[in-house]
Every structure is written in C-alpha cells, then in structure tokens.
Amino acid sequence: MGNSAIYLRNSEGKEWLIQIKYCRTGCELYQPSAWRGKLVVRMLPVLAKFPLPFFRAVQLNAFIPETVLQCIQEIFGDECNCSAFMGTPGTHKKATIQVSRRNEICGYVKYSRDPVIRKLFEAEQKKLAWLREKGVSNVPECMALRVLEDSTEVFVQSTKKQLGTKIEHKFGNKQKQFLDSLYEMTKAPLRFEYTDFFKTIQYVRRNIQNADVFRPKEQAIAEQAIQSILDAYSNRIVEFCVCHRDFTPWNTCVTGNALFVFDWEYAQKTYPRGIDQCHFLIQTKKFEQHLSMDRIAKDIKESNYYGLGKLVFLAYCLDHAAIYMQRNKADDWEKVKEDIRLLGYIES
Numbered sequence: 001m002g003n004s005a006i007y008l009r010n011s012e013g014k015e016w017l018i019q020i021k022y023c024r025t026g027c028e029l030y031q032p033s034a035w036r037g038k039l040v041v042r043m044l045p046v047l048a049k050f051p052l053p054f055f056r057a058v059q060l061n062a063f064i065p066e067t068v069l070q071c072i073q074e075i076f077g078d079e080c081n082c083s084a085f086m087g088t089p090g091t092h093k094k095a096t097i098q099v100s101r102r103n104e105i106c107g108y109v110k111y112s113r114d115p116v117i118r119k120l121f122e123a124e125q126k127k128l129a130w131l132r133e134k135g136v137s138n139v140p141e142c143m144a145l146r147v148l149e150d151s152t153e154v155f156v157q158s159t160k161k162q163l164g165t166k167i168e169h170k171f172g173n174k175q176k177q178f179l180d181s182l183y184e185m186t187k188a189p190l191r192f193e194y195t196d197f198f199k200t201i202q203y204v205r206r207n208i209q210n211a212d213v214f215r216p217k218e219q220a221i222a223e224q225a226i227q228s229i230l231d232a233y234s235n236r237i238v239e240f241c242v243c244h245r246d247f248t249p250w251n252t253c254v255t256g257n258a259l260f261v262f263d264w265e266y267a268q269k270t271y272p273r274g275i276d277q278c279h280f281l282i283q284t285k286k287f288e289q290h291l292s293m294d295r296i297a298k299d300i301k302e303s304n305y306y307g308l309g310k311l312v313f314l315a316y317c318l319d320h321a322a323i324y325m326q327r328n329k330a331d332d333w334e335k336v337k338e339d340i341r342l343l344g345y346i347e348s
Contacts, residue, residue, distance in 0.1 A: 005083065006044065007056040015086040017063060018044065022102055024163065026083035029098040031167050031250060060084070064097065067148045068111050072099055075144055075156055076106050091327040092117060103163050107143060108262070110155045120265040121145060121155040127264050128157070131242070134185045138178065138260050157262070160255040168259075169249045169288060171280050178259040179247075183273050186242040192233040195240050195270040197315070200322045201229055207325045213333050214340075221344045222321070225314045232311055243271030245319065248283045266323060274308040278316035281306060282342075293338060297345030310346065317343045 005017040008030065019026040024045040060082055061069060072082060076099050083100075087093035094117050097109040112118060125142040132141065140157035147153050168174065192198055208214055208222045244251075245266040252261050285291045285299065300306070305313055321339040324332040 003060050005058055005060050007058045008040070013089045015063075017058065017060060017082075017084040017086070019081045019083045019100075020057070022081055022100060025100045025103050025105065026081070026098065028105060028161065028163060028165065029083045029085050029096070064095065065111075065148075065150065065152060067150050067152055068097075068109070068154060071146060071148060071154050072097065072109055076101070080106065091329045091332055092120070105159055105162055107156055107158050108140070109157075111152050113150070113152050118153040121153055124155065124263075124265040124267075127267050130269075131186075131264070136182060136185055136242075138255075138258055139264065140262050159262070160260045161253050162255070166254040167249050167252070168254055169284060171277060171284075174254060174257075174259045175247075175252070175277070175280065178252075178261060179273075179276055183241045186269070187239050187273075188241070188270060189237050189239045190270065192236055192238045195238065196268040197240060197271045197319070198233075200268075200319055201226055204318050204322050204325065214337070218337065218340045221340050221347065222318070224347060225318055225343050228311060228314055229318065238272075240270040241273055243268050243275050243319075245271075245275070245279065245323065247276035247280050249280075249288075271319070272312060272315050274312035275316045275319060277306070277308060278313055279320070282316070293342045294345050297342055300346060313346055314343065317346070 004020045005026075006020060006023070008016040008018060016030050018030060027044055030040070063086065064082070064084060069082070072080065079101050080099050081101070082097050084095055084097045086095045094110055094112045094114075097111075099106045099109060110121065112121070122145065125145050128139060128142050131139050138160070140159060142155070142157055144154065144156040146156075204222065205226050208219050208226075214222075244261065244264060245268065246263060247261070251263045252259050254260070281300075282296060285296045286293075291299070300313060317339045321336045324335040324339075
C-alpha cells in the first residue's frame, strides 16, 4: 500500500490526503464546487509529478491509525492505495477513505472510536441491507463492519463511483427518478402517530421549550410549524417512505445514466415524501450559491414551493433542526436557530 499523499486544506478547515501515485483517482474524493477547487483538481495530477515546494507531502499513517490501514489491506489486498477526506468539522466528524487499485475505485471506508458515530455505522449497515431487500439497488453494500483492537470501528462499503464519475449540482431528472423510485419501493401506509416522523416532531416539540437556548419568538415559530404538521396528519393513515435526510450533490454521483446515493446513516423509514428534495435545494443554495436564509426563503416562495407544497418545507426545517438538536453542542444549537429563522421566513 502506498503511504505518500498530498495534504490539502480549505478555508472551512476541511482536510484531504490525496494519494500521489494515482493522483487523478485520488482526486475523485475531492469534489469542489468553487472554481479554485476545480482548478486544483484539474492541475494536481500533473503538478504532483514534480517536487514543488508549495505542496505538502505527508504520510498517511501520520493521520490515519495503523490499525485502520492494516484492516484495509486485509480486505482489499496489498496493492491498494488510499486517499482520505478527514471529515467535516463538527460534532459528527468522521474520516472517509477512498480505496483504489491503480485507477479503479474499490470501495470506501469510514472509521471512528466515538460511540455515537459507531452507532451510526451500525445503523447504516442495517439500513443498507433493508434497502436492498426492498429492491433499491443504486446504493452501497456493506462489505464489512469491524471493531479493531484499539476500539476503532471500521465501516467498509462498496461503490459504483469510478474515475471521471459525474457529480450533478442541480436537482434534475436523475435525482427525481431516484426519489420517485425510492418512494415506490419503500412506501408504507400506517397511522401518523406510528411513524418515525411523528417521533421527530415530538422530539422537537420537547426540546424547543429549552428557555436557556431559545427565545419566546423562536419557540412560537417552531410551535406554529409543528401545529401545522399535526393539523395535516394527526389521526390519519399516511403513506410515508424512506428519507435519506442528507440528499445532496456530495452524497450522490451519476453512474451510467442513473444516480448512485451513499451515506445513509441518518436515514429514516417512514417520513413524508419530498423532504430529500427540499434538503438538496436548500443545501445547494446555502453552500454553493452562498445565499442568505431570507433569500433562500424568497426563492422557495417565488417558485411556489417547487411544486412540493409549503407543508413539506415546514416538515423539512423541523426535521433538519432535530438532527442538530440531537447533537447537543453549542455550534449545533446555532444551526437549529438557523432552521427556525428559515421557518419564520417561510411562514411569514
């Protein structure tokens, strides 16, 4: 296994280790949307061949535990190479390793010693198996889930992503076809009070009462949205489906003529249809177009809620808030407040 890599770091504190020997393949892990990042991807495979002083060459084992690298070798063989994304800064930060042989991507490996993240790995294994049982094929397969001697848990998954695979940053036909198919394969009629989404709404309702965190106006905005959801669904049979809950360009890629979707650790089985599309639209507007929350809300209203209806966007904001409430850190509470601001703009 090659151990030499180029170290990259962006302005948000995200770090990548790109293998030197097969640098072009390693760059598949680094998928920027800004023009500077795209220029790096284009130039790096050429520049990596030369000992230039502005590139920081590092050893993988200075960043990745030896136990993890040994596990990767056992699964993929001695000829494999690794590039790594060291994780998005935040409460649930976890590293992802891309494993390849020459120019073929063989799979992806996530690892952590954090008990909370380890539970996410274990849940994702079950969710992927369940999705495949339902006939959802364009998702990864869990190849291994191991606890190493140093208590690091390693989650290994297959991929269809290969050199030159396209990432689509606009919601289009492929995204719609995937979500429509996911709905048809996983939809289930049941009483609203028995759904995963009802549990989420109740969780938000309990936690929004925290006067140490939320002002009365914020509590009122969230309560109004919750009541709108309950008025629409309470004591009714609903037909909900699986929701990915982090459906974005950076968790998808186009293989052949279809969308391949990964990172299912936050997925739930019984959620309203449309939340994943809301997430895709809002996250690309926020992180790629760099729009403010009031501008995002304006776009949503002017588009007539993208044909999804106002209620779906209210449901999305409450669910997204719930994800960060569960993390229970200071920075995460600020993200909850951001979701409440978006709720307020949409409801006004």
